[in-house]
Amino acid sequence: MASSFVAGERLVRALGPGGELEPEKLPQKLRAELEAAVGKKHKGGDSPRGPQRLVSFRLIRDLHQHLRERGSTLYLHELLEGSEIHLPEVVKPPRDSRHGGTLGELGKQVRSVKALVITIFNFIVTVAAAFVCTYLGSQYIFTEMASRVLAAVIVASVVGLAELYVMVRAMEGELGEL
Structure with a gap:
């Protein structure tokens, strides 16, 4: 300045x-x-x-x-x-040679994103499978469609909450190791 x-x-x-x-x-x-x-x-x-x-x-x-x-x-x-x-000449700091491996950083980021995508996909598949399984299995108990859908939504919600609990505990454990 x-x-x-x-x-x-x-x-x-x-x-x-x-x-x-x-x-x-x-x-x-x-x-x-x-x-x-x-x-x-x-x-x-x-x-x-x-x-x-x-x-x-x-x-x-x-x-x-x-x-x-x-x-x-x-x-x-x-x-x-x-x-x-x-205007005084701006002195640029020398480059830090420790961070020269940008491909190594990119690999870590890709693995991290890949793990996150797999986790989200697993969550969606688990909740959808719980819904379908309950919907099809409840046809022997309930005759009305509204009752079957309600039972399937309840079971899918419980499975989704359980899955979220397990994911949070796993992430908490990973963050604790850092």
């Missing part, structure tokens, strides 16, 4: 002797900090202009506040003419 900018020639001239900021009577501390920042040359890594004069946003805010308090006719945007925001 940008926190400074490269001072342009207009700001450097304004801070110099006889510059535009001289009649503004800047506080000694602010003037010293600005002159130190403008006078200090930082190495510009890939800049074709060579060394850069980096001035922090805090100093410019302080300068702007002072100019505003004094009711100056000198505007900050005029002083910053020719200046550029300094």
Whole structure:
């Protein structure tokens, strides 16, 4: 994130002797900090202009506040003419070579999904088989279809709940081993 900018020639001239900021009577501390920042040359890594004069946003805010308090006719945007925001180079962290085996990770994920699909399929088949078995077997007890369907739904629900209980206990056991 940008926190400074490269001072342009207009700001450097304004801070110099006889510059535009001289009649503004800047506080000694602010003037010293600005002159130190403008006078200090930082190495510009890939800049074709060579060394850069980096001035922090805090100093410019302080300068702007002072100019505003004094009711100056000198505007900050005029002083910053020719200046550029300094964006520091983003350093990318080196790649971690431990996680190079993406196919191994993919294999684990495929096995996990495969186990989940088989479990869901097994659940559906078990509940459907319980329903069909009860429906067909109840024809010897009940003569009405509504009674047979109700009995089959009750038995399928009980079998489904039992199956869910067993799945939860198995998953709880697997998570406990991690």
